[in-house]
Amino acid sequence: MNKVKNTFVVMIITTILILLINFIFIFFKKDFLSQNNLNRKLFALIPYNYAHYYPKINNGFDEYIGILGDSYAFGAGDSYLNNDYNYSIGHHLFNFYQKKINFVNFGGPGFGSKLTNENFFHIINSKIHNLAMPKKIIYFFYEGNDLQDNLNYSNLNKTNLTLIKKYFPVFHALNLLPYKIISKIKLSLGIHQSQKKNLTKNYYVYNNEKFEINSTIQGPPIELNETEFDKALNIVFENLLELKEVSDNISLIYMPSPAVVLKMVEPIKVQNHMKKKNNLKNITNLDLDKLNILLSTKIEHFCKKNNILFLNTTNDFKKISSQKKTYGPLDFKHPNSFGYKFLANLIIKNISLINENNVK
Numbered sequence: 001m002n003k004v005k006n007t008f009v010v011m012i013i014t015t016i017l018i019l020l021i022n023f024i025f026i027f028f029k030k031d032f033l034s035q036n037n038l039n040r041k042l043f044a045l046i047p048y049n050y051a052h053y054y055p056k057i058n059n060g061f062d063e064y065i066g067i068l069g070d071s072y073a074f075g076a077g078d079s080y081l082n083n084d085y086n087y088s089i090g091h092h093l094f095n096f097y098q099k100k101i102n103f104v105n106f107g108g109p110g111f112g113s114k115l116t117n118e119n120f121f122h123i124i125n126s127k128i129h130n131l132a133m134p135k136k137i138i139y140f141f142y143e144g145n146d147l148q149d150n151l152n153y154s155n156l157n158k159t160n161l162t163l164i165k166k167y168f169p170v171f172h173a174l175n176l177l178p179y180k181i182i183s184k185i186k187l188s189l190g191i192h193q194s195q196k197k198n199l200t201k202n203y204y205v206y207n208n209e210k211f212e213i214n215s216t217i218q219g220p221p222i223e224l225n226e227t228e229f230d231k232a233l234n235i236v237f238e239n240l241l242e243l244k245e246v247s248d249n250i251s252l253i254y255m256p257s258p259a260v261v262l263k264m265v266e267p268i269k270v271q272n273h274m275k276k277k278n279n280l281k282n283i284t285n286l287d288l289d290k291l292n293i294l295l296s297t298k299i300e301h302f303c304k305k306n307n308i309l310f311l312n313t314t315n316d317f318k319k320i321s322s323q324k325k326t327y328g329p330l331d332f333k334h335p336n337s338f339g340y341k342f343l344a345n346l347i348i349k350n351i352s353l354i355n356e357n358n359v360k
Contacts, residue, residue, distance in 0.1 A: 063101060063102075063134075063135040064101060064102040064103065064104045064134055064135065065093075065101060065102070065103050065104070065134055065135055065136045065137070065138060066104055066106055066120070066134030066136070066137045066138070067089065067090050067103055067104065067105045067106065067107060067137075067138050067140070068106050068107055068116050068117075068120055068137060068138070068139045068140065068243075069107040069111065069116060069139060069140030069141065069142065069253075070107055070108070070109065070110065070111040070112070070116070070140065070142055070145070070146060070149065071107070071108070071109040071110070071111075071142075071333075071334060072089070072107075072140045072142045072255050072334065072335075073088075073089065073090075073105055073106070073107030073108075073111075073138075073140045074088065074105060074107045074108050074109055074111075075087045075088025075089060075090070075091070075105070075340070076109055076331065076333070076334045077327075077331050077333075077334035077335050077336055077337075077339070077340065078328065078329070078330045078331050078334075078336040078337065079336065079337045079340065080334075081330050081331060082330075084337065087337075087340075088105065088340065089140075089340050089343055089344055089347075090103035090104070090105050091103075092340055092341050092343075092344035093344050093347065093348070096344060096345075096348060101135075104131070104134065106119055106120045106123060107119075107140065110149060111149070112146055112147075112149030112150040112152070112153045112235070113146065113149075113150050113235050113236045113238075113239040113240075114150060114153055114154065114235060114239055115149075115153055116239065117239045117242055117243065120243075124246075133246060133247065134247070135249070136247070136249040136250070136251070137243060137247050137249065137250045137251070138251050138253060138347065138351075139240070139243070139250055139251065139252045139253065139308075140252075140253050140255055141236065141252055141253070141254055141255065141299060142255040142257070143219075143220045143221070143254070143255065143256055143257050143260070143292060143295055143296070144218035144219065144220070144255075144257035144258070144259075144271075144333065145218060145221075145271075145273050146232075146236065147221040147224060147228075147229065147232035147233060147236070147295075148221055148223075148224070148232070148273035148274060149273070150231075150232040150235040150236065151224075151228060151231065151232050151274070152273070152274075154235065200215060200216050200269050201213065201214055201215075201269070202215070202216065202217045202264065202265070202268060202269050203264070203265035204262040204263055204264050204265060205263040205265065206262075206263070206321075206322070206325065210265065213328075213332050215271075215332070216269045216270060216271040216272070217257075217258050217259045217262075217264070217268065217269065217270060217271060217332060217333075218257045218258055218259060218270070218271050218333050219257045219258075219259030219260060219268070219270040219271070219283070219288045219291075220256075220257055220259075220260065220288055220291040220292050220295055221273075221291070221295070222270060222280065222283060222287060222288065222291055223270075223272055223273065223274050223280055224274070233295075233298060233299075236299070237302055240252070240302070240303075240306070240308065241306065244306060244308070248307070250308045250309070251308070251309040251310075251311065251347075251351050252299065252303055252308050252309065252310050252311070253311050253313060253343075253347065254296050254299060254300075254310065254311065254312040254313060254314065255313060256292060256296075256313065256314040256317055256318075257288075257292075258327050258332055258333065259288050260288050260289065260292045260314065260318075261314070261317045261318055261321050261326070261327075262321060262327070263322070264285055264288075266283075266284050266285060267281070267282045267283055267284065268283040268284065268285070268288065269283075270283050270288075292314060296312050296314065300312065309351060311346070311347070311350050311351065313343065313346055316342075316346055317339075317342075320342055324338055324342075325338070326338060326339035326342065327339060
């Protein structure tokens, strides 16, 4: 009886302590997460809706530029996996402008258009975060999975999960802990998702030499039918218009998929984001290029109509990827360090972000 009673007491105390830590984190997370020396391994446990606090926020800056989008905005890729401090597009832009203006990330892995906006407005409207509207918005659209994420998210019963992430981040972090620990062990042993034994392989040509990718590769949304394509694209447009209501200075960066950028050897095994579909056989480079042109043209037309600056990086990434490796060797879904630096330079050359007189 005493053992049961003691166990019950321990459980109650543990729960109270976790809840206390949870709410202390919510109210003081701004000061905690804005530390420059925040450990990358520790940060990996923090839920994505708090990721924008890394590495700086409102640290002596009256204005900032908001970065919205999915994992491309967040900075997923080899630099992130290798625990590099400057791993994201925001870091590279911040350093280029010699830290004269801050770049705050509102994006996260797997974020479609709707989730991107939900996260952005939740943070902007929260008294806890104490953030003003950004001076400008850089919005990343990635052809590799944004439309599929829009469809999947629109069909998801997300109310409970969203509330848990919002008000109980410590419980969400604990739920992620086993996966994070296993991932870190695999990385320390040199094992990564792309290095697992996999029957599905792709090949690409670089400098007249054939290289292997030990997995499927992300391409434009070729698994979607016309109705699904239009529905998902309209979700993009609706959420861009929602952002237009609060900002007149939006730049959309169109990011091509690796299957379009690299010189792939046919047939191409493209990643299927729609689990119930099995229509991704005998895919050719021409199939992917046509869809890339169709999708980017539709988005460009919308942007011009609604006074949104549009930058299509497809041709630039194709050209540079024939000279330098912009993906891998660990992650072939997102740019590596060189790829993100190249992207930062493209943005700087094509978009006026700040008054150049402020940069020495």
